[in-house]
Amino acid sequence: MKKLPLLFKSLSIHYRLLWAYSLTFLFILGLAGFVIYSVVRTTIERNIEKELENSTRTILNMVKTAIDASIRNHLRAIAENNRDIINDLYNKANNQLMSHRDAKNRAKQILLSQSIGKSGYIYCIDHRGIIKVHPKDELIGTDLSKNDFIKVQKIKKIGYIEYDWANPGEEGKRAKALYMTYFAPWDWIISVSSYRDEFKELLSTEDFKQNILSITFGKTGYPYIIDSQGLLVIHPKLSGTNIFNSKDENGRMFIQEICERKNGKIIYPWKNPDEIKAREKLVIFNYIPELDWIVASSSYLEEFYHPLTTIAYSIGATVLIMFTLIIPITWLVSSRLAKPLQEMITLFETGARSGFTHRLDVKWGGEMDEVAKNYNRFIGTLETTRQQLQKSHSELEKRVEERTEELSSWIRELEKRNSEDALLREMGEMIQVCNTSEEIYKVLKQYCNLFFPDTSGCLSIYKKSDTTLAPVVSWGDPDDRSTPFLSEECWALRKGKSYLVKAEEPSLICSHLKDAPNRDALCTPLMVREEVLGLLLIMVPPNASLSSGAGSRPILESKQSLAITISEHLALALVNIRLRENLKRQSILDPLTGLYNRRFLSDNLKREIHNMKRHNYSIGVLMIDVDHFKKFNDTYGHECGDAVLSELGRFLQDNIRRNDIACRYGGEEFVLILSRVQQDQVLAIAQKLCLSIRENLKVRWQNTTHTITVSIGASLCSPDQSAEGSLNNADHALYRAKTNGRDQVAWENESIELKAD
Numbered sequence: 174m175k176k177l178p179l180l181f182k183s184l185s186i187h188y189r190l191l192w193a194y195s196l197t198f199l200f201i202l203g204l205a206g207f208v209i210y211s212v213v214r215t216t217i218e219r220n221i222e223k224e225l226e227n228s229t230r231t232i233l234n235m236v237k238t239a240i241d242a243s244i245r246n247h248l249r250a251i252a253e254n255n256r257d258i259i260n261d262l263y264n265k266a267n268n269q270l271m272s273h274r275d276a277k278n279r280a281k282q283i284l285l286s287q288s289i290g291k292s293g294y295i296y297c298i299d300h301r302g303i304i305k306v307h308p309k310d311e312l313i314g315t316d317l318s319k320n321d322f323i324k325v326q327k328i329k330k331i332g333y334i335e336y337d338w339a340n341p342g343e344e345g346k347r348a349k350a351l352y353m354t355y356f357a358p359w360d361w362i363i364s365v366s367s368y369r370d371e372f373k374e375l376l377s378t379e380d381f382k383q384n385i386l387s388i389t390f391g392k393t394g395y396p397y398i399i400d401s402q403g404l405l406v407i408h409p410k411l412s413g414t415n416i417f418n419s420k421d422e423n424g425r426m427f428i429q430e431i432c433e434r435k436n437g438k439i440i441y442p443w444k445n446p447d448e449i450k451a452r453e454k455l456v457i458f459n460y461i462p463e464l465d466w467i468v469a470s471s472s473y474l475e476e477f478y479h480p481l482t483t484i485a486y487s488i489g490a491t492v493l494i495m496f497t498l499i500i501p502i503t504w505l506v507s508s509r510l511a512k513p514l515q516e517m518i519t520l521f522e523t524g525a526r527s528g529f530t531h532r533l534d535v536k537w538g539g540e541m542d543e544v545a546k547n548y549n550r551f552i553g554t555l556e557t558t559r560q561q562l563q564k565s566h567s568e569l570e571k572r573v574e575e576r577t578e579e580l581s582s583w584i585r586e587l588e589k590r591n592s593e594d595a596l597l598r599e600m601g602e603m604i605q606v607c608n609t610s611e612e613i614y615k616v617l618k619q620y621c622n623l624f625f626p627d628t629s630g631c632l633s634i635y636k637k638s639d640t641t642l643a644p645v646v647s648w649g650d651p652d653d654r655s656t657p658f659l660s661e662e663c664w665a666l667r668k669g670k671s672y673l674v675k676a677e678e679p680s681l682i683c684s685h686l687k688d689a690p691n692r693d694a695l696c697t698p699l700m701v702r703e704e705v706l707g708l709l710l711i712m713v714p715p716n717a718s719l720s721s722g723a724g725s726r727p728i729l730e731s732k733q734s735l736a737i738t739i740s741e742h743l744a745l746a747l748v749n750i751r752l753r754e755n756l757k758r759q760s761i762l763d764p765l766t767g768l769y770n771r772r773f774l775s776d777n778l779k780r781e782i783h784n785m786k787r788h789n790y791s792i793g794v795l796m797i798d799v800d801h802f803k804k805f806n807d808t809y810g811h812e813c814g815d816a817v818l819s820e821l822g823r824f825l826q827d828n829i830r831r832n833d834i835a836c837r838y839g840g841e842e843f844v845l846i847l848s849r850v851q852q853d854q855v856l857a858i859a860q861k862l863c864l865s866i867r868e869n870l871k872v873r874w875q876n877t878t879h880t881i882t883v884s885i886g887a888s889l890c891s892p893d894q895s896a897e898g899s900l901n902n903a904d905h906a907l908y909r910a911k912t913n914g915r916d917q918v919a920w921e922n923e924s925i926e927l928k929a930d
Contacts, residue, residue, distance in 0.1 A: 195499060195500060195503065198495065198499055199492070202488075202491070202492045202495065203492070205488075206485075206488035206489075206492065209484065209488065209580060213484055213580070213583070213584075216584070216587055223591075223594070226457055226470075227594065227598075229396070229457050229458065229459055229468055229469070229470045230459070231388075232385050232388070232396055232398075232468045232470070233459050233461065233468050235381050235384065235385070236381065236398070236461055236464070236466065236468065237461065237463075239381055240369075240372070240461070240463055240464065243372065244350045244369060244372045245333050245350070245352065247372065248289070248333070248350060248351065248352035248365045248366075248367075249333065249352045251287070251289065251295075251352075251365045252352045252353060252354045252363055252364075252365045253354055255283070255284060255287075255295065255363055255365070256354045256355075256356055256363055258280070258283055259280045259356050259359070259361070259363070260356065262276040262277075262279055262280050263276060263356075263358050263359070264811070277359065280306075281306050284296075284297065284306055284363070285306065285308055289365055289366065289367040289371075290367035290368065290371030290372060291367075291368075291371045292340070292367065292368065292371065293365070293366055293367020293368065293371065294308050294366070294367075295363065295364065295365050295366075296308070296364050296366075297361040297362060297363050297364065298317065298323065298326065298327075298361075298362050298364065299360045299361065299362070300327060300330075300360055300362070301316070301318065301327070302316055302317050302318030302320075302323045302324075302326070302327050303315065303316050303317070303318075304317060305359075305361055306361070321336065322334060322336040322338075322351070326351075326353055326362055326364065327362075329353070330353065330354075330355035330362055331353060331354050331355050331760075332352070332353065333350070333351070333352045333353075334350075334351050334353075335348060335349065335350050335351070335369070336348075336349055336351070337349065338368075347368050347369075347370065348368065348369045348370070348463070349366055349367065349368050349369065350366065350367065350368075350369050350372070351364055351365065351366035352364075352365050352366075353365070357839075369463045370462065370463050370464075370465070372463070382407050385398070385407055386407065386409055388470075390470065390471075390472035390476075392476050393472065393473060393476065394470070394471060394472025394473065394476065395409050395470075395471065395472075396468065396469065396470045396471075397409070397469055397471070398466050398467065398468050398469070399416070399428070399431070399432070399466070399467050399469065400464075400465050400466055400467070401432045401435070401465050401467065402415070402417060402432070403415050403416050403417025403418070403419075403428050403429070403432055404417075406466060416428050417429060417432065421441040421442050421443055421451075422442040422443065422444055422451040423441075423442060425441055427439060427441045427456075431456065431458055431467060431469065432467065434458075435458070435459075435460035435467055436458065436459050436460050437457075437458065438455065438456060438457040438458070439455075439456055440453055440454065440455050440456075440474070441453075441454055441456075442454070443473075452473045452474070452475055453473065453474045453475070454471055454472070454473050454474070455471065455472060455473075455474055456469050456470070456471040457469070457470050457471075458470075484580065487576060491572070491576070495569065498565065502558065502561075502562070593624065593735055596620060596623055596624060597735075597738065597739070597742070599620075600616060600617075600620045600739075600742070601742055603616045603620075604616055604742065604743070604746040605746070607746070607750065608750075608753075609750065609754075610634075610645075610747060610750050610751070613743070613746055613747060613750060614632065614645050614646035615646070617632060617646060617739075617743060618646045618647070618648050620739075621648050621711075621739075622648050622649075624732070624735060624739065625711055625732060625736075627713075627714065628649055628711050628712060628713055628714065628729075629647070629648065629649025629650040629711075629712050629714055630647065630648060630649060630709070630710050630711040630712055631644040631645075631646065631647035631648070631710050632644065632645055632646050632647075632707060632708070632709055632710075632743075633645065633657075633658070633707050633708045633710065634706065634707035634747075635660075635705070635706060635707060636657075640659055640660050640661075641657050641658070641659055642657065642658055642659075642660060642663075642666075642707060642708055643657040644656070644657070645707075649712075649714070650714055656685075658684070658685035660705070661684075662683060662684035662685040663683045663684075663685055663696055663698075663708060664681060664683050664696065665683070665696035665697060665698050665708065666696075666698050666705055666708060669698060669700065669703070669705070670698070671695065671696065671697045671698070671733055671736065671737050671740075672695075672696045672697075673693075673694075673695050673696075673729055673730065673733060674686065674692075674693065674694040674695070674696070675693055675730075676691045676692050676693050682694075683696060686712075689712060692712055692713055692714075693712070693713040693729045694710065694711065694712045694713070694729070695710070695711045695712075695729040695732070695733060695736055696708055696709075696710055697709040697710075697711075697733075697736045697737055697739075697740045698740065699740050699743055699744040699747070700740075700744055701744045701745060701748045706744050706747055706748070707744075707747075709736060709739065709740045709743070711729060711732070711736060713729060760772070761773035763822070763836075763837040765815055765818055765819055765822070765837070766818055766819055766821070766822025766823075766837050767819075767822055767823065767826065768822045768825065768826065768835050768836055768837045768843070769834060769835070769836040769837070770836065770837060771836065771837070771838055771839060773836060774834075774836040774838065774844055774846075775896070777834060777846065778846060778896040778899070778900075779896050781846060781848065782890065782892075782894075782895070782896050782899075785890070785892055786892045789892060790849050790892075791849070791850060791851060791889055791890060791891055791892075792846060792847060792848055792849070792850065792889075792890045792899075793845075793846075793847035793850045793854070793855035793858070793887065793888070793889055793890070794844065794845070794846060794847070794887070794888045794889075794890055794899045794900060794902070794903040795844065795845040795847065795855070795858070795859050795862070795885055795886070795887050795903065796838065796842065796843075796844050796885070796886040796887075796900070796903035796904055796906070796907045797825075797842065797843040797844070797845065797862075797883050797884070797885050797907075798841060798842050798843075798883060798884050798885075798907055798911065799817065799818070799821065799841040799881055799883055800881065800882045800883060800884055800911075800915040800916055801915075802814065802817070802840075802841040805817055805879070805881075809874060809875075809879075812874075813872075813874045813875075813879075814841075816872055816873075816874050817841075817872050817879070817881060818837075818841060820870060820871075820872045821843070821866070821870065821881070821883075822835070822837065822843075824866065824869075824870050825843060825845070825862075828862065828865060829845060830847070830848075832848045832849070833845060833846060833847050833848060834846040834848075842907075844900070844903070845858075845862075850889075851889075852889050855887050855888075855889055856887060856918065856920065859885045859887045859918045860918050862883075862885065863882075863883060863885050863916070863917065863918050866881065866882065866883050867880070867881075867882050867883075867916065882915065882916035883916070884907060884910040884911045884915045884916065884917060884918075884919075885907065885910060885917075885918045885919070886902075886903045886904060886905065886906030886907025886908070886909070886910055886918075886919055886921070887903065887906055887918055887919070887920050887921065888902035888903040888906060888920070888921035889921070902921040903921065905921065906919040906920055906921045907919065
């Protein structure tokens with residue numbers, strides 16, 4: 174190292190300039206290129222793993238949702254089918270076709286003859302948690318109420334639960350699924366249960382295979398699903414193939430490693446049969462224990478690093494060009510400067526002080542004149558070279574600015590995508606906790622203003638009655654709000670995929686956009702399993718910028734992929750909300766009469782009494798019983814009895830006030846909750862209802878018209894009473910009405926007896 178300064182001093186000036194300029198220039202450009210390359214590479218690597226992790230998590234949630242739905246529906250079908258069988262046996266016993274004891278024994282035989290999965294079974298407990306039916310006879314009569322899941326069964330009686338359980342002889346607990354339904358006449362809670370990992374055969378991969386395979390990463394990246402034995406469950410080309418013993422280019426058993434680890438990520442070299450050399454491949458994977466499946470997302474790293482390769486080539490080309498230019502220029506300048514300095518050092522010192530505007534006089538003659546001429550020419554050449562260098566410097570600065578702006582544009586695009594991904598996750602979390610469609614619409618409006626700034630749009634949903642779509646939420650300019658339209662008026666709905674209308678290009682414009690001509694618009698349908706739920710419409714306002722700022726792409730074209738993703742999330746959320754609302758409605762309505770059931774009555778009466786105590790008002794309770802209902806069943810059959818109950822339910826619904834609530838209490842008993850009434854109002858409503866049923870309610874059955882009468886027990890619930898007390902008072906009054914001859918109204922106070930005439 175100490176010899177380098179001495180060696181440098183021994184060089185002539187033109188060599189010194191050559192080496193100094195060349196090395197300095199290479200160092201500066203190399204350092205700048207290295208910094209740019211490192212920053213971009215770090216950003217890309219972070220985004221690669223985040224994109225694959227998000228996609229893997231999305232697929233994992235999709236499969237788990239399908240598992241939960243399959244298990245729940247399977248167990249529910251078995252439970253409700255067995256309840257219907259028991260009900261049929263119970264009806265036969267009531268019709269004296271067999272004894273009740275024989276009916277119960279037959280029901281037990283049927284229940285115990287069924288197996289659920291590999292080790293699941295059916296058992297029955299009563300409302301106290303005591304076993305009534307069980308595959309093991311020694312457990313009959315055992316009290317299981319100390320178990321947490323039995324406590325839940327005693328409370329719910331009907332529904333689906335999950336819990337961890339280990340049978341005797343098993344080492345650890347496993348997740349268990351149970352669906353129960355209640356058969357009230359025998360006080361049996363019919364329970365169908367089995368371990369969740371025994372329902373693998375219920376799940377059909379066709380339900381979500383296409384959705385999974387439609388996801389891609391880069392040019393050739395894709396997701397796939399394998400089990401722990403290396404069998405490909407879902408794959409774009411090799412579904413059903415076992416790749417457990419597959420090796421990469423280095424002989425590494427990477428599939429076995431994935432199957433053993435079950436969660437994580439690996440990078441391995443891979444070469445397809447038609448490729449010349451191996452490329453690095455990244456795989457991120459997660460495990461689903463119920464199915465023994467591993468969900469994986471994979472792609473070649475070089476496909477994500479393509480922008481980085483472009484940047485590296487650009488930097489390398491720039492360095493090579495500049496280095497090629499600087500060497501001859503430096504060599505020429507140093508050579509022309511060195512020779513005159515060697516022969517006329519003193520004269521050159523004077524000339525150097527005078528600047529480029531002075532010239533040497535040709536007065537020495539001979540070779541000295543040639544030196545003077547050369548000096549003058551050299552000075553002129555220096556001036557020309559300076560101008561050339563200045564011009565080259567300006568061009569270089571311009572090119573550097575262009576490259577910097579291009580790099581900045583790429584970085585802004587990456588930051589924008591990261592921001593959109595974060596907003597998508599945030600919106601997804603908000604949608605998941607929404608309880609109604611209206612809440613989802615509010616969330617959509619808030620985030621559409623963030624996703625699509627400086628645009629207008631709306632979400633239109635199909636009406637239940639026809640094929641018309643009506644807007645449910647909009648954002649942006651109020652004048653851009655859409656009006657109801659038919660599905661045939663939109664090309665996106667016809668094609669079943671996103672449709673972009675460009676104002677600057679001739680294209681077919683949707684009929685429902687006729688009031689917005691010469692404007693860019695994007696129509697994206699909301700679809701779930703080829704069923705269209707609605708349409709997401711986005712429009713660019715007039716005089717708005719047509720550039721998104723990233724590669725001069727139009728706004729809607731750059732947002733089309735984002736709009737499709739949002740519509741997919743939104744469609745799944747709306748389907749889930751509708752399913753949840755239907756299940757809730759089924760859980761509180763009586764299927765025969767269409768009235769609210771006893772469960773809803775209990776919850777609603779408690780809320781009504783709570784409000785009554787806060788606002789200091791009274792409510793009325795009417796308990797209604799169909800007179801001689803058993804005779805209808807015995808004489809005309811249970812179907813005629815069901816027709817009587819159904820007609821009475823419709824009659825009550827049509828003849829009560831809007832704020833009052835009609836419920837089926839059980840059997841032929843009904844309960845009316847009258848809000849904000851006094852005693853005289855309760856009595857008047859009860860008498861009017863009793864009389865109207867007797868005179869106006871007609872039940873047609875098998876070409877015969879029947880009339881019925883009812884007995885009504887009435888009570889007034891004051892703020893100091895409980896829900897149970899009010900129902901008990903009405904029940905006691907009903908008993909007196911039936912004892913006194915039926916077809917009348919009785920008040921909770923025994924001193925008041927009222928005849929409905």
